[in-house]
Amino acid sequence: MISISHVSKQYKGAPRAALEEISLEIDKGEFVFLVGASGSGKSSLMRMILREDIPTSGSIHVLGENLIGIPNRRVPHFRRKLGVVFQDFRLLPNKTAAQNVAFSLEVIGKSKGFIAEAVPDVLRLVGLEDKANSLPSELSGGEQQRIALARAIVNKPAILLADEPTGNLDPATSMDIMALLDRINLSGTTIVMATHDRGIVDRGQKRVIELSQGKIIRDARGASYGESG
């Protein structure tokens, strides 16, 4: 599903490599926590998987695509098979919840009929069918992140990347989001989630990959956050 081999990334002018000799395999249906301090390379690694950046050396295969050799014009089609959510939700402030979800389908050319069916379905899945016509400013942080999740999964991606999805939320709301992510994972979607939240990782008891200074220092299944975090 995701296969990363000897990946290094050196940004120009940076004193040390952002990623150094990273190798890992993530299988279909896995739920992986990516942990580590700020600047440990979590975000760089996420960017590589999304093909927003290309490593200086090494190889990355995601969903059967070789991300080093993939031509630029194929990148958009590759990204349609992935869903992404961020700490800051990234919703369009002038569109309602339903329109935000519909927008991501419109821009990849889905038909009106498809959108009219898929959007209410996915809003029901995240438990916000009654907030379909609210603007993001009228929603709580947790609700906004649910909309962002709805947008990420509406196209039924095989992989969901979540970059600190609970970073801006209080613990109770974070639990709700984690419960939702678990449900998405149970339906077969592979999830890679970068996080700082020790409590969430410890409760999850899932595979934990810990990065420090651009290197993998731990890769354990059914693990806790660990001491070095």
Add this chain to the structure above:
Amino acid sequence: MRFSFVFSEMGVAIKRNLSMVISVILVTFISLTFVGTAGLLQQQIGSMKTYWYDKAQVAIYLCTKTSPAEVCPQGEASKDIQDTVTQRLESATLVPYIDKYYFENHKQAYKTFQQEFKDNSVAKYVTPEQLNETFWVNLKDPNQAPVIIESFNGLSGVEEVKDQRTYLDQIFSILNIASLAALSIAALMLFSAVLLISTTIRLSAVMRRREIGIMRLVGASNFYIQLPFILEGVVAGVIGSLLAGGAILGIVQVFVQGFLAKQLPFTSFVGIPDALALLPLLVLAGGGLAAIAAAAAIRRYLRV
């Protein structure tokens, strides 16, 4: 591909960026008006050239009593000289070039002069003797004038051999310079239009960077992301060129047909059909230029 969506995105972009879009429209409008005017001026020169060049003759002016002594030391040209010129014009070497010729004596020259300058005070002072007796030669091919000029230049009793086209060429070169000036202004304005379009599109892209970021994340194709911006530029360019087309139609109708054509009734001027023929070219130029400028700007801004 859903065009209704692309067009509504373009509408939003134009609304947010209205003042810049209006400035693009105006600059395109002015520059293409200059382009169109230069084009019509060139057509005008072309039609005047074919009209007047056909009528242009080579004049062989014979000496008069008042001619300057350096060229006409013997004074008034004698009947012998008239015969010599006639013989040469009829000779086997020159006949193939000549369509027809006729001789104009002092009296006839005076009559023509009085007609042409009837409102001018100079007509009162001129006497028939002062006006040259002239052989007017129509050539089969007006470009062969140098053959006639060489044959008669320096012949004693001939004051001057003149190709009338040299007078026309002066007028045409002035008109040519005018149309070149219009074209260089147009080029300058078009250059600023291109810069303005790329700035506008980039500004538009910055204002919509959230949308663009999300579009890229969910895998919208580059074409789909770029199309609304390119269309925004094209719409502005096409509106500008339509305005320019309207201005040119107005100039032709009011100034050329309404004023010039009445002042100079025997000259054929460019008309509405010529201006209409120019219109699609202007729209093509305006739209095409805007599309290229917008596409170049947005491609540089939006790399994958």
